Amino acid sequence: MPTPAAKPGRTGIGPARLEVLKRIYSYRSFYLMLLPAILYYLVFHYYPMYGALIAFKQFSITKGITGSAWVGFQHFEYLFGLDKFWQIFWNTIVISLYRLVFGFPLPLIVALLLNEVRKLMFKRTVQTVIYLPHFISWVIMGGLLINLLSVDGGVVNNLIRSLGGQPVGFLIDENYFRGTLVWSMIWKEFGWNTIIYMAALAGVNPQLYEAAVMDGANRWRRVWHITLPCIRSTIIILLILRIGGLMEAGFEQIFVLYHPGVYNVADIIDTYVYRVGLTEGKFSLAAAVGLFKSVINFTLLVIANSLARRMGEQGIY
Incomplete structure (x- = not known):
C-alpha cells in the first residue's frame, strides 16, 4: 500500500518556503558578502544592548x-x-x-x-x-x-x-x-x-x-x-x-x-x-x-x- 505524501505544513517544506530557500541559495554570494556587516552589528551594536540594564541597577564592577x-x-x-x-x-x-x-x-x-x-x-x-x-x-x-x-x-x-x-x-x-x-x-x-x-x-x-x-x-x-x-x-x-x-x-x-x-x-x-x-x-x-x-x-x-x-x-x- 503506497505511503501518503507528507503534508507541506507539517512534515515537509511548503512551496513558499522552498521558493525562499532557492532564492537565498541563488544569491548566496551576496549574502556571504553581507555576513561581515551583519556580524559587526550583532557584536558591536545589538549585543551591547544588554548593558542597558545598568541604567536600572546600582551597578557594581565586582558584582557585575x-x-x-x-x-x-x-x-x-x-x-x-x-x-x-x-x-x-x-x-x-x-x-x-x-x-x-x-x-x-x-x-x-x-x-x-x-x-x-x-x-x-x-x-x-x-x-x-x-x-x-x-x-x-x-x-x-x-x-x-x-x-x-x-x-x-x-x-x-x-x-x-x-x-x-x-x-x-x-x-x-x-x-x-x-x-x-x-x-x-x-x-x-x-x-x-x-x-x-x-x-x-x-x-x-x-x-x-x-x-x-x-x-x-x-x-x-x-x-x-x-x-x-x-x-x-x-x-x-x-x-x-x-x-x-x-x-x-x-x-x-x-x-x-x-x-x-x-x-x-x-x-x-x-x-x-x-x-x-x-x-x-x-x-x-x-x-x-x-x-x-x-x-x-x-x-x-x-x-x-x-x-x-x-x-x-x-x-x-
Missing part, C-alpha cells in the same frame, strides 16, 4: 550586571531633577538643529552645482578638494582650527588685527563657540556627503533634460522640475536618518575643541556621559543618560519615517 541590585527608575528620577541635565539636553538640541538646518542643504546644493559643470577636469578637482577634510581626524582638525582661530597668533585674528579690528574669541567666547562648531563640521563633512547626491544625480534619465530643453525650459526650470523630483526619495531618506540622529551632536568634535569656559553652551549629552561615566565612575547614571538619548532618537526616527510614508515616500522601513 546580573549581580547588581535593581533600583528601577531611581537614576532617571535623579537625572531629571538635575538642572545641569536640562542644560546639556538643550545644548544638544540646539547644536543638532544648527547642524541640520545649515549642514543638510549644503551638500545637496553643491551636488546640484557640480552636476551642471561640463568641464570634467574642473569637476573632479573640486570634488577631490572638498572631499579631503573628511579623511582628517578631529584631533588633527582641532589643531588646525586652533592655529586658524586662536586669539593669540591665529591666522584669522591676525588678519582681523591687520584690518584694524579686534580679535574674536571663536574658541573661547560662548557667543561664537556654537557657530564655530557648526561651520567647522560643515567644512569637514559637506564634501563627503555630496557623494550620495552625485550618485543619485547620475541615475537621472538624460532624455528628460533633452525633452525639457526642446520645450524651452531654462536651467533652473530643469533643476526644479526634473532633477529634484528624481532624487526626492534620496533626499527624504537622508533627512530621515539625520532626524533620527538628532541627539548625536558630534562627540569627537566637541570633545577636542571644548573646555570648561564654554561648558554652558557646548556641553552635550555625549560629553556629559563621558565625564560622569568614565571620569567619575557613575556607570549607572551614565547608562541612564545614554538610554534616554537612544529612546529620543528612536522616537524621532519613527515619527520622521511615518511622515515620509504619509507623503507617498517609501521611507527606510
